[in-house]
Amino acid sequence: xTKSFIIAIDGPASSGKSTSAMLVAQKLGYLYIDTGAMxxxxxxxxxxxxxxxxxxEVIALANASKIDLVYTAGTTKVFLNARDVTEDxxxxxxxxxxxxxSKISGVREALVKKQRILAQNNxxxxxxxxxxxxxxxxxxxxxxxxxxxxxxRTVRRVKEYDSKGIKVSIKEIKSxxxxxxxxxxSRENSPLIKAPDAFEVDxxxxxxxxxxxxxxxxxxxxxxxxNNG
Ligand code: DC
Numbered sequence: 420x421t422k423s424f425i426i427a428i429d430g431p432a433s434s435g436k437s438t439s440a441m442l443v444a445q446k447l448g449y450l451y452i453d454t455g456a457m458x459x460x461x462x463x464x465x466x467x468x469x470x471x472x473x474x475x476e477v478i479a480l481a482n483a484s485k486i487d488l489v490y491t492a493g494t495t496k497v498f499l500n501a502r503d504v505t506e507d508x509x510x511x512x513x514x515x516x517x518x519x520x521s522k523i524s525g526v527r528e529a530l531v532k533k534q535r536i537l538a539q540n541n542x543x544x545x546x547x548x549x550x551x552x553x554x555x556x557x558x559x560x561x562x563x564x565x566x567x568x569x570x571x572r573t574v575r576r577v578k579e580y581d582s583k584g585i586k587v588s589i590k591e592i593k594s595x596x597x598x599x600x601x602x603x604x605s606r607e608n609s610p611l612i613k614a615p616d617a618f619e620v621d622x623x624x625x626x627x628x629x630x631x632x633x634x635x636x637x638x639x640x641x642x643x644x645x646n647n648g
Contacts, residue, residue, distance in 0.1 A: 424449075424543045425558075426638065427551035430565035431600050431611060433572035433579075435622040435630055439565065440547040441493070442631045447638065449543030452488060453495050454551065455517075457530050459508035460486050460499045462520040471516060478525030486533065511587070514595055518602035521549075527608055531555050550609035552617050561641045562617035563634055571623045572596055 426449070428440045437453055444451035461481045470476035487498040497505045507513070520526060527550075534555050538544045546555065552562035567575075573593040580587045603611040613619060618637055622630050 423538060423541055424560050424642070425538065425556050426543075426545045426561045426563065426634075427556050427559040427614075427617075428545065428547040428563045428565060428634075429549055429552050429611065429613070429617070431549075431567075431572070431603065432596050433575045434565040434567045435575075435627070436547040436565055438627055439563075439622075439630050439634060440545045441490075441495070442627070443634050443638070444543075444545040445493075446631070446635060447543055447545070449545050450538075450541045451490055451495065452534065452537055452544060452546040454530065454534055454546060454548035454555070456488060456495060456497045456508060457486050457533065458521045458526075459513050459517055460484070460497055460504055461526060461530070462513050462517045463504055463508050463510075464499065465520055466512060466516060471520070474523045474525065477520060477523055478529065481526045481529035488537075514599075518599045522602060522606045522608070524608045549603055549611040552614035553612055554609040557614070560645070561637055562614050563637065564613040564617040564619045565630075566619060566621050567623045569593065569596060569600075 426443065428436050430436050440453070441451050443449070461477065461484065464480050464484060465471050465477045468476070468480065470480070485500050489496040489498065496503060497508055531554065534546065538546065538556070548555070552559055552564070573589060573596060576592045576596065577587060577589055620630060620633055625633070
């Protein structure tokens with residue numbers, strides 16, 4: 420089996436990970452994997468089964484569930500046990516509970532296992548999340564860490580809801596992002612951190628096209644170095 424070229428993209432919520440990762444994967448013809456969608460799917464399942472406060476039950480659900488990410492026409496469709504949950508996993512309720520559910524070590528173990536399997540047999544992968552460069556693929560060929568100011572991230576999230584016709588208060592969105600940042604960065608198991616060898620890109624003041632080009636340039640440099648030695 421030939422070794423895959425793995426690009427890990429990590430960063431906080433609404434830092435531009437999904438858009439950049441999807442476009443970079445599209446340009447390179449690589450497989451795109453949104454690991455946040457997997458944590459969201461398990462959170463949805465925990466809400467539906469009324470087991471948010473029972474870690475063992477949530478871990479059992481995570482181990483037993485099948486999550487498929489199907490990339491079509493510029494979007495990722497998410498299937499949970501063969502049910503399309505693409506829209507449901509973006510609800511306000513899932514946003515509220517996803518960070519506490521992601522803290523559970525057994526949930527992380529189950530999903531990291533699935534993520535490593537997904538990456539097998541693919542020559543190129545762009546995987547985005549919080550712990551991809553630090554834990555899931557510590558030997559990734561290229562590690563990118565995206566950041567953006569809280570103000571900018573709030574505006575992006577509000578626009579996302581607006582485009583779906585959902586009314587939200589700016590205050591509520593900002594406070595959800597801040598609380599997720601706090602939980603995601605301070606949890607014991609694989610917190611959101613910038614891997615020492617990751618390249619940081621602040622997306623606050625660049626366009627999407629520019630941030631994609633910055634990453635593609637890094638890919639070219641890394642691939643060039645690999646080929647030369
Ligand atoms: O990228 P996102 O906002 O869709 O991620 C939702 C949540 O999932 C995020 O707040 C923390 C969790 N997550 C994680 O713990 N590890 C990952 N690799 C990806 C997401």
